[in-house]
Amino acid sequence: MLKAILFDLDDTLIDWRNPATNWQEGSRTHMRNVFNYLSNHIHPLEDEDGFHDLAWELTLQEWDSARRTLQAPHMGDILVKTCLTLGIPAEQIDTEILLDVYDWQPVPGVVPFDDVHEVLPILQQRGIKLGLITNAFQPMRMRIRELDAFGLTGYLHPNCRLSAADVGFLKPHPRIFQAALDALEVEASETVFVGDSLEADIIGAQAVGIRGVLRVNNGFSRPTSIIPDAEIRSLHDLLPYLEEWFA
Ligand SMILES: [Mg+2]
Known part of the structure; x- marks a missing residue:
């Protein structure tokens, strides 16, 4: 049955099949939210493009490894790794807050x-x-x-x-x-x-x-x-x- x-x-x-923006452009908008939150409230950061590019590179790396191991990547882990790589102290990083400020939304189109x-x-x-x-x-x-x-x-x-x-x-x-x-x-x-x-x-x-x-x-x-x-x-x-x- x-x-x-x-x-x-x-x-x-x-x-x-018809998203209004490509994935990387959409990601840039959301990463700007994270960058602004971090630099305004947590830790001085200056290079927004560098922040996005690092997060993007880490995302590609995590997916590359995940496709081989089938251990799922997690956006929260990638955001945390981005912060740690830029020298933000671990005790100042809250994964759930980072995911909230990233502010994922339905993709236009x-x-x-x-x-x-x-x-x-x-x-x-x-x-x-x-x-x-x-x-x-x-x-x-x-x-x-x-x-x-x-x-x-x-x-x-x-x-x-x-x-x-x-x-x-x-x-x-x-x-x-x-x-x-x-x-x-x-x-x-x-x-x-x-x-x-x-x-x-x-x-x-x-x-x-x-x-x-x-x-x-x-x-x-x-x-x-x-x-x-x-x-x-x-x-x-x-x-x-x-x-x-x-x-
Ligand atoms: Mg599918």
């Missing part, structure tokens, strides 16, 4: 896919538990702002809005999928995962026994050894597969 459907966030529920508000209510009305697993390096307390802004929070079970930053592991590591199953109190065989990445979502879900459905956003999926249980171009296409698998 189908009890739960887990979704990836980026490029599965929300569409990142990023919107939920049209089918999300059409299909998630149908699934919810059927009593299926819906969960989220994102490979974000921001804790969920930051990304929940997007879910709220897009009207998605209410669809997702309060125990299962998981960010890799909070869980400590990136998809496809089995621990993050298991964390979602535990949170929803369901078995892998009663669960379906929907995501746009073969390497993170599909292989990871399948490895713990969850059916993996690939959302294909650009017309076709490239050939690989990873075979999803189904490929869909709209969340509407998911419904017939659910009927077939859980008749």
Whole structure:
């Protein structure tokens, strides 16, 4: 019996194909908030561009290492490391305050896919538990702002809005999928995962026994050894597969 459907966030529920600014430019705006907070209240700093460039470099390094180890990077750790590298004493650094002043917000131009508000209510009305697993390096307390802004929070079970930053592991590591199953109190065989990445979502879900459905956003999926249980171009296409698998 189908009890739960887990979704990836980026490029599965929300569409990142047309952001109004590129990631690095957006990051610069938020890092300016952190720089201003630090230099006004904590420690004299002079070079805003240097501060941003250092944080950016550390972010790239952390992601590079995380992709190999599947230990999730965390934006808070990167901000702290940036501060320590610039000689700010550790006892003056509060990770949670840094994350607050960073002030993550929904990215202009990023919107939920049209089918999300059409299909998630149908699934919810059927009593299926819906969960989220994102490979974000921001804790969920930051990304929940997007879910709220897009009207998605209410669809997702309060125990299962998981960010890799909070869980400590990136998809496809089995621990993050298991964390979602535990949170929803369901078995892998009663669960379906929907995501746009073969390497993170599909292989990871399948490895713990969850059916993996690939959302294909650009017309076709490239050939690989990873075979999803189904490929869909709209969340509407998911419904017939659910009927077939859980008749
Ligand atoms: Mg994705």
